[in-house]
Amino acid sequence: MAVVKRLEPPREDGPQLISTVIVEDNVSSCTIFPLLSSLIANGKTAVVVIERRGDVEVRSLIADGVLIVGDFRHLAYYREALQAGRLRKDFEDGYVIATRYDPAIPLVVVGSGLISRKIVETAQASGFAVVYVTDSPLPPKDVLTAKLEELGNVVNERTAVVIANEGGREYDVDAVDTALRKGAWYVALMASRRRAQDSIRELLRRGHKLDDLRKRLRSPAGLDIGTASPGEIAVSILAEIIGLKNGASFRPMVEVKSPFEGL
Structure with a gap:
């Protein structure tokens, strides 16, 4: 009980x-x-x-x-x-x-492949509060998990949502649609430029406004740091979330707090 x-x-x-x-x-x-x-x-x-x-x-x-x-x-x-x-x-x-x-950013990760797992792993190590929405038969043991059909129950205006499937899955656009309608402050879809465009067209067909999608949908996801490996992709996405949440300039720290000025 x-x-x-x-x-x-x-x-x-x-x-x-x-x-x-x-x-x-x-x-x-x-x-x-x-x-x-x-x-x-x-x-x-x-x-x-x-x-x-x-x-x-x-x-x-x-x-x-x-x-x-x-x-x-x-x-x-x-x-x-x-x-x-x-x-x-x-x-x-x-x-x-x-x-x-501890007080942190609530993060919902949707996916079932290596990259989504790496995002979950890196986010947990960085202090995010994570729930992993997946259809994987063997999800990680040390993280809260939910089924795909339960996504709408774990997303609200306080959560950041990342949909990350290598090559995409048939439910990706559905997940983006749900996250946007639930008011998530950050919604990212890991995708190529072409697949991102196809997803945007489908979202427009479902009634979303182009101006709203420009402001709220981050796809392709993450920052351009020359990522290649799953771990680097995870870092680029999480860095974007942290930066946006904190109102960061996204400039190198050596420029923001230059030790060379005045020398």
């Missing part, structure tokens, strides 16, 4: 509050990730616990020592995860992984 504490709407004059208790039988990533996004966007630190025993997986979200959603037993891992950043405990029939999330 899971206990859910509902988050009040965001306040302009302070952090989000936690109120009404609701009881649920199952907790999915679609429940946890929007709550996690709200917490970290409002300056809170949270811990996500993923426990797998046999075929059963249980997830929990904890903040300020309070169980927001999940299993009360997971409170036992909260302080250790808060101090260590991440912990893993293995058992004969499964494991527990607890991860601390």
